[in-house]
Amino acid sequence: MKYLVGETPMEQGQRVIITFSDGKSVSAVYKDTYGYNHSFETETGSTVTLSNHFMRLKGIRVKPE
Structure with a gap:
């Protein structure tokens, strides 16, 4: 299932x-979307959790590699 992360549909x-x-x-x-929060695992193993609203407010962009 695809989720809208920022302005880009993405798969787990x-x-x-x-x-x-x-x-x-x-x-x-x-990784996954829980409610309005999107979870990512970085190369260092830490978890970053972002919401679409927060990304818009802070100018954070998520793009496929």
Whole structure:
């Protein structure tokens, strides 16, 4: 099943690049969506949880790799 993450439909397990408003980028794997929160696992093993609303507010973009 695909979920709308930011403005991009994504499937679980898809590799993505998360770009923050300060220009820093992180490579991650999209894990799942719980309610309005999207969960990603980074290369270092940490978990990043983002909502569409927060991404819009802070200028964070998630794009497929």
